[in-house]
Amino acid sequence: MRPVYLLGVFIPAAVGLELAHAEPVLVFSAAALGVIPTAAVMGEATEHLAARSGPGIGGLLNVTFGNAPELIIALFALKEGLQEVVKASIVGSIIGNILLVLGAAMLVGGLKRDKQTFSATAANAQSAMLLLALAALVLPALFQLVHGGGLPGVGDEQIDFGSDLEKLSFGVAIILMLSYAAGLVFSLKTHRAVFNPYEADEEHEGGWSVGKSLGLLALAAVLVGVMSEVLVGSISEASSEIGLSEFFVGVFVVAIVGNAAEHWVAVLVAAKDKMDLAVNIAIGSSAQIALFVAPLLVLLSFVIGPGPMALVFNGYELGGLLFAVLIANFLTQEGESNWFEGVQLLALYAVLGLVFFFA
Numbered sequence: 570m571r572p573v574y575l576l577g578v579f580i581p582a583a584v585g586l587e588l589a590h591a592e593p594v595l596v597f598s599a600a601a602l603g604v605i606p607t608a609a610v611m612g613e614a615t616e617h618l619a620a621r622s623g624p625g626i627g628g629l630l631n632v633t634f635g636n637a638p639e640l641i642i643a644l645f646a647l648k649e650g651l652q653e654v655v656k657a658s659i660v661g662s663i664i665g666n667i668l669l670v671l672g673a674a675m676l677v678g679g680l681k682r683d684k685q686t687f688s689a690t691a692a693n694a695q696s697a698m699l700l701l702a703l704a705a706l707v708l709p710a711l712f713q714l715v716h717g718g719g720l721p722g723v724g725d726e727q728i729d730f731g732s733d734l735e736k737l738s739f740g741v742a743i744i745l746m747l748s749y750a751a752g753l754v755f756s757l758k759t760h761r762a763v764f765n766p767y768e769a770d771e772e773h774e775g776g777w778s779v780g781k782s783l784g785l786l787a788l789a790a791v792l793v794g795v796m797s798e799v800l801v802g803s804i805s806e807a808s809s810e811i812g813l814s815e816f817f818v819g820v821f822v823v824a825i826v827g828n829a830a831e832h833w834v835a836v837l838v839a840a841k842d843k844m845d846l847a848v849n850i851a852i853g854s855s856a857q858i859a860l861f862v863a864p865l866l867v868l869l870s871f872v873i874g875p876g877p878m879a880l881v882f883n884g885y886e887l888g889g890l891l892f893a894v895l896i897a898n899f900l901t902q903e904g905e906s907n908w909f910e911g912v913q914l915l916a917l918y919a920v921l922g923l924v925f926f927f928a
Contacts, residue, residue, distance in 0.1 A: 571609065571613075573605060573606055573609045573829075573833065574606050574609065574610075575606075576602050576603070576605050576606045577603075577606045577607075579599045579600075579602040579603040579606075580603040580606070580607070580792060580795075580796065582599045582603070583596065583599035583600040583602075583603045583796060583799050584795065584799065586599055587600075587799045587802070587803075592810070593803045593806035593807040593810055594803075594807045594810050594811055596799060596802075596803040596807070597800060597803040597804065597807035598807075599799075600796045600797075600799040600800035600803065601800060601822065601823075601826045602826075603792075603796040603799075604638055604642070604793060604796045604797065604800065604826050604827065604829070605826060605829040607638070607789045607792040607793045607796060608637075608638040608789075608793065608826075608827065608828075608829055609829070609833075610785055610786075610788075610789040611637055611638065611786060611789045611790065611793070612834065613777075614777065614782040614783075614785045614786040614789065617776040617777040617781075617782045618779065618782045618783070618786070636662070636827075636854065636857050636858060636861075636862050637790065637793065638793050638797075638826075638827040638828075639658065639662055639823075639824070639827035639828065639858065639862060640862055640865070640866070641790070641793050641794055641797045642658065642793075642797040642800060642801065642823060642826075642827055643655045643658055643659070643862070643866050644797075644866075644869065644873065645794075645797045645798050645800075645801040645802075646658070646801050646804075647866065647869065647870055647873045647874040647878065648873055648874050649801055649802070649874070650726060650727050650874055650875045651726050651727070651801065651804065651805075651815070652726065652727045652728075652870070652874070652878045653721055653725045653726055653727065653728070653815070653816065653819075653883075654726070654804065654815050654816075654818075654819040654823070655819075655866060655878065656721075656819075656878070656880075656882055656886065657815075657816050657818075657819030657820045657823075657886065658819045658820070658823045658824050658827070659858060659859075659862065659863045659866070660820055660824075660882060660886040660889055660890055661819060661820035661821055661823065661824025661825070662824045662827065662828055662854075662855070662858045662862075663699075663855045663858050663859055663890060663893065663894075664820075664889045664890065664893040664918070664921065665821075665824045665825060665828055665832075665918070666828060666850075666851050666852070666854045666855040666858070667699075667851060667852065667855050667893040667894070667896070667897045667914070668893055668896075668914045668915065668917055668918035668921070669825070669832070669914075669915065669918050670828070670832050670835045670836075670850065670851040670854075671835070671847070671848065671851035671852065671897070671900075671911075671914055672910075672911045672912070672913070672914030672915040672917075672918060673832070673835070673836050673839075673911065673915065674835045674836050674838075674839035674844070674847040674848075674850075674851060674911065675839065675906045675907070675908065675910050675911030675914065676908050676911030676912055676915065677836050677839055677840050677911070678836075678839030678840055678842060678844060678847065678906070678908075678911075679906060679907045679908030679909075679910075679911060680908050682842065682907075683907070684905050684906065684907045685839070685842060685844040685905070685906050685907070686844065686904055686905050686906075687844040687845045687847075687848045687901075687904055687905075687906070688845055688904060689901065689902065689903060689904030690904075691756075691845070691848075691849065692848050692849075692852060692901035692904065693898075693901055693902065694752075694755070694756070694760075695849070695852040695853050695856050695901075696852060696894075696897050696898040696901050697898075698748070698749075698752055698856045698859075698860060699852065699855055699856055699859060699894045699897060699898070700894060700898060701745075701748060701860075702745060702856065702859030702860050702863075702894075703859075703890055703891065703894045705741050705744065705745055705880075706859065706863070706880060706882065706887075706890060707882075707887060707890070707891070708741070709734060709737055709738055709741060709879060709880045709881050710881050710882055710887060712734065712737060713730065713734060713881050718730070720881065720882070720883050720884055720887075721881060721882070721883045722883065723814055723816045723883060723885070723928045724814065724815075724816070726815070727875065727876070728879075728881075729876065730879040730881055734879040734881060735877040735879055737879075737880075738867050738877070738878070738879045738880040738881075739867065739868065739871070739877070741864070741867075741880055742863075742864030742865070742867040742868050742880070743864070743868075745859070745860045745861075745863070745864040746860065746861060746864045746865065748860055749856070749857070749860035749861045752856070752860070800823070800826075804818060804819075804823075813926075814928065816883075816885075816925065816928060817925050817926055817928070820886070820889075820925055821922060821925065828854070834850060835847045835850040835851055838850075844906060848901065848906075852897060852901065855893075855897070863880070866878065867879075867880055885924065885925055885928050889921050889925075892917065892921075893917075896914070896917065900914070
């Protein structure tokens with residue numbers, strides 16, 4: 570049994586604490602820890618299904634379930650009207666994957682090696698998708714500023730930006746999702762050999778059966794839903810009690826919890842000198858969040874919660890996205906990495922953490 574599954578004891582603990590109306594900090598902490606093993610089960614089940622179903626369906630499964638914990642948490646936050654927390658968690662997932670996950674992978678993988686190599690073509694393709702997403706996520710804020718409006722404040726939960734920005738956000742969301750669909754065709758069909766050069770030689774014997782994988786995936790999804798409802802319900806009071814803003818909790822705590830399983834896998838494979846996979850997890854997951862999860866949440870906000878969510882981020886979020894995406898493009902150009910580059914990525918993540926903490 571993987572050590573991460575031992576955290577499963579926090580699932581009934583979180584439910585019990587919620588029913589007992591315990592201190593919000595205890596409820597939030599237990600729910601956050603309870604999300605981690607359920608996310609790990611979803612990740613492992615998806616891997617086994619993908620191994621048995623081939624690259625095409627496997628890619629679709631990864632899109633659907635790879636970021637499911639973040640999506641489910643965000644859906645409950647949307648329902649509660651915590652739209653700025655949702656946007657903070659989106660930004661947190663993107664910068665966390667690029668800076669924290671990739672940085673830790675480069676550091677751990679490079680400690681005993683002069684350098685590690687990965688496919689620059691595959692990495693650059695994903696980094697280019699991130700650049701597109703960056704432009705699309707920045708332009709609605711630019712539209713708001715040009716028309717005399719202001720950006721969201723750190724303490725805001727929901728803002729009515731007006732029908733024009735809501736319609737603009739809807740259109741941008743559609744374009745981003747179409748772009749992501751084209752990216753799937755590119756990586757899984759027309760240029761599959763670039764992204765999966767060793768696929769034909771992989772052995773998938775001894776994996777979970779389809780039935781077991783689907784059963785555990787369904788169970789994990791239900792448990793993630795329960796933990797997410799408890800987590801979101803305690804965010805406001807818990808953040809107030811421990812002296813942290815909902816903004817900081819959304820960008821760092823919720824994002825790290827939702828991506829916990831991916832974080833662990835990326836570092837583990839980097840230590841085994843499989844940097845192609847580590848880079849794909851880090852950059853690819855950021856692209857999924859920016860091009861699939863974020864626009865999907867915008868579309869769902871038209872039917873869930875108090876009103877549509879406009880894709881207008883605050884200044885801190887825009888700055889974090891800008892620096893993270895630009896540095897991702899810079900570091901993936903040559904297809905090589907070393908431990909010092911990992912330290913630099915982690916250092917930037919720490920600086921952003923300090924800035925967001927004092928925001």
